[in-house]
Amino acid sequence: MTEPSPAAVDVVLPCLNEAAALPWVLARIPPGWRAVVVDNGSSDGSAGIAETHGATVVYESRRGFGAACHTGLEAATADVVCFCDCDASLDPGLLPALVREVEVGRAELVLGRRRPTGQGVWPAHARVGNLVLSRMVRQRTGLRLRDLGPMRAARREALLDLGLTDRRSGYPLEMVVRAADAGWRVREVDVPYLPRAGKSKVTGTWRGTWQAVEDIRAVLALPPMPNRRDVP
Template structure:
């Protein structure tokens, strides 16, 4: 692929999975792989470096904080990429599907592509009931209030760099993905989805794996949807 693609991977205590994620990304497709070590207390940094990623440290916890750290690094480079891909570090997504994810941007001039777990093959148990319901509710609220049809808030996503800059992303925690989709709808971006395979993650989720994390994620998603109406 001729397009300049940079992958940003937020990572908090993912020493057992982040290397697998980095290794499975098609190296002939991307310019840089950036892992943002989000105040991990294990060997996440070492595992990411061993796999060949550029590792940044973000000491303040929060998914959005980690993503913003990666974007700040990219914006300060001499040349910017054409496409930014976001990917989780827990190995639940299939990084080798990156080319499928970015194809609508490269071939059809789309602005943003969401890797949809709802449309793809999802391994049994890979998403909790609250996760499935939360995605269903959030995407229907986006459709109702913003007129955009999504099926998922999946973290595996691609967006044109200049369009991402226009969104002025600001959420520092659980609302990052829905903020991007809501703002994309408000800006009239050309969006689509690609079916993605999804498997059980390595290790325990810091969000859906706890009652507090599930509640806070749900609250932040709903708050963000209504905030930008």
């Protein structure tokens, strides 16, 4: 089986104050692939560090994980686009395994299923919350997923055609829900989950956790779209 063409992949990296993690993350981007760092209002020099390490930097002033991800998707030019957190909890060097599933036609959306590498990497409350969310997604879509992690791969134009509207923490969930509505095949690939650098911007505070819950509720309340299979 041949590897996917390196020139065909852009990696979108939403970034908010990740100066400590960026050098490691960018060094792990597969050779020939392009890193698209979306600076979401960093105050620690993240954008400059990203440029120094060869990344393409775009800016999104609207604060929100979904806003940063979607701006990166729009800025991408490759046929296949990957998403990955910028906090060193996930290794971009493992993305070819996800892209391969898309390239050979086994799936239209591939998710990295996080597997913690040690105790404390993924707190119990976060794992339980993810499990509950996965069950809710199964009820809404029929997809039997075990994780809804941020590492993923799909074709750019197909993603844009999903018409995603969430611009906060519900964006990754909306991508899965709308993909299921469109009849996409969604697969998971196991990836190691590493200790992150710094505190989570979403679930690291009570305010962030509450906002995430509200965003998730709004996405799951979306009415299903007519099932259609409009991907290559």
